[in-house]
Amino acid sequence: MTLIILTEDALLGHRIELGLAEHCPIANVIGRCYSVEAGLEAIGTLKPDIVLLDTSMQGAKKQGVLTMLTAAGFRVVAITASVLLFRKLHRQGIPVVLAEPLDSALLAELIDQLRERT
Numbered sequence: 001m002t003l004i005i006l007t008e009d010a011l012l013g014h015r016i017e018l019g020l021a022e023h024c025p026i027a028n029v030i031g032r033c034y035s036v037e038a039g040l041e042a043i044g045t046l047k048p049d050i051v052l053l054d055t056s057m058q059g060a061k062k063q064g065v066l067t068m069l070t071a072a073g074f075r076v077v078a079i080t081a082s083v084l085l086f087r088k089l090h091r092q093g094i095p096v097v098l099a100e101p102l103d104s105a106l107l108a109e110l111i112d113q114l115r116e117r118t
Helices: 010-023 036-046 065-071 083-091 104-116
Strands: 002-006 028-033 050-054 075-080 096-098
Touching: 002 010, 002 036, 010 028, 010 104, 028 036, 036 050, 036 065, 050 065, 050 104, 065 075, 075 083, 075 104, 083 096, 096 104
Parallel strands: 002 028, 002 050, 050 075, 075 096
Antiparallel strands: none
16 A cells, blocks of 8 residues: 655654554555645655645645545545644544644554555
8 A cells, every 4th residue: 555645744754654664564655745746746646545644734725735635536644733623624524633642553544444445
C-alpha cells in the first residue's frame, strides 16, 4: 500500500513515518511533500493508494485540497491540529487524526479501513 504524506512540518512527517513503521508495516511511503503544489504534482504522478494530508498546510484549506482529492477518487486521511476541525471532519465521515498527540495506532487503523474498501 503506497502513501504520500503532505505536510509543511518536517517533524510531523517524520513522526508519521515512524508511527507507520511501528503500527502499519504494509504502508510504503513513496513521497513526503512540503507544499500543496509539490504534493498535488506528486499525487498526480505517483498515484498513491492513500494520501495523508496535513490540513494546516498553508493554502490547503483555501485551495480545497481535501475536497479536490476526494472528488478525484483519492483516499485521504486528514491530519489536523484543530480539535474543532477534527470533530467537523469526523462528523462528515472523513478519516481524521489529531497531529498532537499523534495517535499512530489510530492512523494505522484508518489506513487499514481504507485499504479494505478497495
